[in-house]
Amino acid sequence: MFSLHYFSRKRLILITTMLFMAFMISACGTGETGNGSNGEGVQTTTANSSQAGEANSVEEAGVKTVSTINGDIEIPVNPQRIVAEEYLGSLIALDVIPVGAPGLTIQNYYFKDFLQGIEDIGDYGKPSIEKIVALNPDLIITGNGEKTYEQLSKIAPTIVIPYGDLKNAQEELTYFGELFGKEEEAKTWLEAYDRRIAEAKAKVDAVVPADATFSIMEDGEKSTWVYGDNFGRGGQPVYQALGRKPPSGIAAEIMEKQWAELSAEMVSQYAGDYIIMTANTRTIEDFKADPIWSTLSAVKKGQMYIWPEERSWYYDPLAVLAQTEELAEWLSKKN
Structure with a gap:
């Protein structure tokens, strides 16, 4: 109550x-x-x-009573002071602005302007219990409740939604629209989202062959990581929104495990016709000068897109929409 x-x-x-x-x-x-x-x-x-x-x-x-992984809990019908460690993109889309969130989330490139004045509750995954108590929340939302649920649930009703349970924008907005009694708002937002995604996909499909393969990678200086469709770095916009595929030889592995660390010798095996690369310090010229990367078709043809982690890491609905349109713009101009 x-x-x-x-x-x-x-x-x-x-x-x-x-x-x-x-x-x-x-x-x-x-x-x-x-x-x-x-x-x-x-x-x-x-x-x-x-x-x-x-x-x-x-x-x-x-x-109202909500079924969660921790059993049925009672939450306010109209919560006024929400602390949200996760799912900020969906909340913002529904005009539900929390009173507190992790510093990393507040700095999200795609919606930091919406969170001016929101209190920083500490590190993502390890929030400050003292800071949360001071905010006097009436609802807490998190995706990391394994270690903190017992403490958080003593402060306010706490809903834990583990990462991956809501697999895309449709599932997230539908869930939170229902949770906050904003089903119509969620429906309207998703209609606009679907329309813009379809427009971006049509733009890409018009210039990129249907059988062209895409790899989602991240530069780690001494090693490289490759990702699937639900681990950020561009996987959601490329594989989900634009409907593109990874190289067939590694598709099953990547989509099941969602990530793999590659040695320099393994890079060519995981490289597709297009590479979406997260890199903070290396440029396309650096990759062209590298003895291994310069041999890849994607690098030779300039079919590598490089962006920093501050734009690629996020995977909320607002980020995925913006990323999809950004990549579609590059692909359409490139081709």
């Missing part, structure tokens, strides 16, 4: 009066109890009511 400090004295008096009226009506045998549903896995609890004004007040103060 919400704490009483969320309500002004005037509203508290009004609610008390309304509840008294409802009690009197119920005593006369005319009251009803209704249990509404906010979608699969989310049930809304309402109180006895026969007047619209009273129903709105009850909804503001109400709770």
